[in-house]
Structure formats: structure tokens, C-alpha cells
Amino acid sequence: MFRAEPAPELSLATCATRSIIVINLASFLPKLPTAPPAAVTAAASSSSSSSSSVCAPPLGWYPKGLLYDLVLTVAHELAHLLEGSGNHGPGWRQAYDSIVLEAYTHAAAHGVP
Helix, strand or coil: CCCCCCCCCCCCCCCCCCCEEEECCCHHHHHHHCCHHHHHHHHHHHHCCCCCCCCCCHHCCHHHHHHHHHHHHHHHHHHHHCCCCCCHHHHHHHHHHHEEEEEEEEHHHCCCC
């Protein structure tokens, strides 16, 4: 489920069950600039109206901390899902550290800032 309005009953995310992670994307919306760069707007208006064409801002347009925040939030909840106890004990910490290390190793190898 995606909700564009703020969801005060949720923090950034929660591991709702052993198989569901809920990410509150509305929590991240205030971090986005109000308008995309002019080049993206121009490309979107000049592209065909087909629903298969997607024009997204370049990665560098997003605020520097946004990708980092999203990765850490997802890693945090995945660690809860994998570890299973629902707390932040040693098992959770090991799972979290492994996920973050893998994510950033992959990002660095592919030039993601």
C-alpha cells in the first residue's frame, strides 16, 4: 500500500510481521525539492505520451542524505525481519551490519554516490 499523505501512526518504517515490512515513504517527501530540474521537466514534456516512457531526475538531483536514509531504513527493517526477535540485540546488529556492508560495497562498485 502506498499513501502519499503523512502517516503519523508510523515511524519511518516498521517490520509489521515476519513477512511484511512497511516503509512510510511520506516521511521522506519533505526531504525532496519542490520541483525537478528544468532538464527533467523539458525531457518529460517532449517525450511521447506513452506510459512506457519514464523520465526521472538524475540521482545527483536528490538531496545527498535521502538515498542514505532510505538504504539505512530498509536495512534496519530487513534486519528485524531476518533476526526475528523484534529487538536490537546482537543478532539484529549482526544482520544490520551485514546488510549495510553489502549495500554499500555494491553501491561503491557501481559508482553510486
